[in-house]
Amino acid sequence: MTLDLNKDFPVLKNDNLLRAARGEDVDRIPVWVMRQAGRYLPEYQEVRKQNDFFTICRTPELACEVTMQPLRRFDLDASIIFSDILVIPQALGMNVEMVPGKGPVFTEPLVTPSDTVKLNATGAVDRLKYVGDAITMMRHKLEGNVPLIGFSGAPWTLMGYMIEGGGSKTMSKAKGWLTKHNEVCHKLLSLLTDVIVDYFEMQVKAGAQLIQLFESSADYIDKEQFAEVSLPYVRRVRDQLRKRLQDQSIEPVPMILFAKGGGHSLSEQAQCGYEVIGVDYNVDPIEARKAVGPNVTLQGNLNPADMYLPEAELRALTNQMVRKFGMKRYIANLGHGITPQTPIDSMLTFVNTIHNVSQELRFNAGN
Numbered sequence: 530m531t532l533d534l535n536k537d538f539p540v541l542k543n544d545n546l547l548r549a550a551r552g553e554d555v556d557r558i559p560v561w562v563m564r565q566a567g568r569y570l571p572e573y574q575e576v577r578k579q580n581d582f583f584t585i586c587r588t589p590e591l592a593c594e595v596t597m598q599p600l601r602r603f604d605l606d607a608s609i610i611f612s613d614i615l616v617i618p619q620a621l622g623m624n625v626e627m628v629p630g631k632g633p634v635f636t637e638p639l640v641t642p643s644d645t646v647k648l649n650a651t652g653a654v655d656r657l658k659y660v661g662d663a664i665t666m667m668r669h670k671l672e673g674n675v676p677l678i679g680f681s682g683a684p685w686t687l688m689g690y691m692i693e694g695g696g697s698k699t700m701s702k703a704k705g706w707l708t709k710h711n712e713v714c715h716k717l718l719s720l721l722t723d724v725i726v727d728y729f730e731m732q733v734k735a736g737a738q739l740i741q742l743f744e745s746s747a748d749y750i751d752k753e754q755f756a757e758v759s760l761p762y763v764r765r766v767r768d769q770l771r772k773r774l775q776d777q778s779i780e781p782v783p784m785i786l787f788a789k790g791g792g793h794s795l796s797e798q799a800q801c802g803y804e805v806i807g808v809d810y811n812v813d814p815i816e817a818r819k820a821v822g823p824n825v826t827l828q829g830n831l832n833p834a835d836m837y838l839p840e841a842e843l844r845a846l847t848n849q850m851v852r853k854f855g856m857k858r859y860i861a862n863l864g865h866g867i868t869p870q871t872p873i874d875s876m877l878t879f880v881n882t883i884h885n886v887s888q889e890l891r892f893n894a895g896n
């Protein structure tokens with residue numbers, strides 16, 4: 530018998546996202562947007578004026594409020610819990626601050642290999658309990674209207690931030706570690722993998738209905754390095770989580786892998802066992818489908834910069850994107866996070882165009 534984690538929550542009314550992830554037919558193409566809660570929304574700015582970024586993440590009421598904000602404005606098919614990938618380095622004992630206009634800043638990044646011994650993985654997942662609390666609260670607040678996505682950063686991406694101490698244009702320090710301290714890097718990637726598995730297990734038990742792994746820093750490494758530092762760990766996250774859930778008779782949730790800049794390795798990504806592969810805006814949808822084959826769902830991939838185009842052009846590009854991906858095994862999204870200056874009207878155009886094309890495709894298919 531499998532444990533039904535959904536029994537304590539409102540019944541899901543719109544399951545198009547989950548059906549698309551599993552390769553089943555959908556009523557309409559599900560759409561959500563990476564970073565759909567955030568600074569382009571004035572109501573987010575309001576909450577942010579009163580609260581520090583990580584205070585919002587750590588306070589379930591506030592995290593739920595900002596998670597809900599985009600759903601009040603747009604006809605979306607998913608919500609994603611408000612948090613950040615850098616909560617894992619924090620749980621390992623590192624101090625990270627969000628500096629307005631600058632982004633995340635680590636006060637003491639990893640400088641030498643000996644700094645890694647300070648990382649405290651024991652009990653890390655317990656220190657992330659607030660994310661689980663926000664997820665559980667959000668499942669109730671959603672009233673079953675759309676599914677809730679949980680997420681984490683992938684090992685290489687987290688390691689990059691921990692060494693660089695924040696955003697970086699080159700990842701030169703982290704890449705330097707790969708050549709100078711290769712063995713330490715793999716130990717660190719392995720430690721992060723174990724924490725991510727614990728974290729995902731906790732998120733699923735708390736009520737996450739789908740989970741996305743963000744490998745945002747794949748951009749900085751080539752295909753060979755991607756095969757060395759990303760793929761094996763990404764695969765391990767999936768395999769170990771699957772086993773962990775199976776051992777407890779918990780139904781596995783679909784998983785999305787999004788490797789920004791990983792377009793060179795889509796077929797390899799498709800072998801990692803994830804139901805969904807997210808593609809960035811540099812990837813052509815037709816090529817992506819050829820690379821991953823018919824048994825994986827694709828997610829993406831409009832260029833967030835296209836959200837600055839005049840409405841008619843944005844509509845035309847969105848339309849073209851959806852037609853290229855098609856209705857089967859597809860989740861509409863941007864090809865990276867929405868940017869802070871995006872006009873709200875562009876979000877409306879993007880989301881509504883997807884629903885319109887979706888309806889047309891369904892009609893033409895004779896449904």
Ligand code: CP3
Nearest residue numbers: 563564565566567609610611612613614632633743745866
């Ligand atoms: O709506 C959602 O998608 C959920 C919230 C979410 C945030 N961060 C909130 C956030 C998610 C899924 C993330 C993931 C995240 N965080 C990633 C992976 C996605 C990607 O963009 O590649 C990364 C690399 C981070 C690390 C991070 N957090 C950076 C580099 C920055 C600064 C750059 C930026 O975009 O501002 C953040 C800050 C951050 N995370 C903000 C939000 C709403 C803005 C912070 C603020 O309000 O001051």
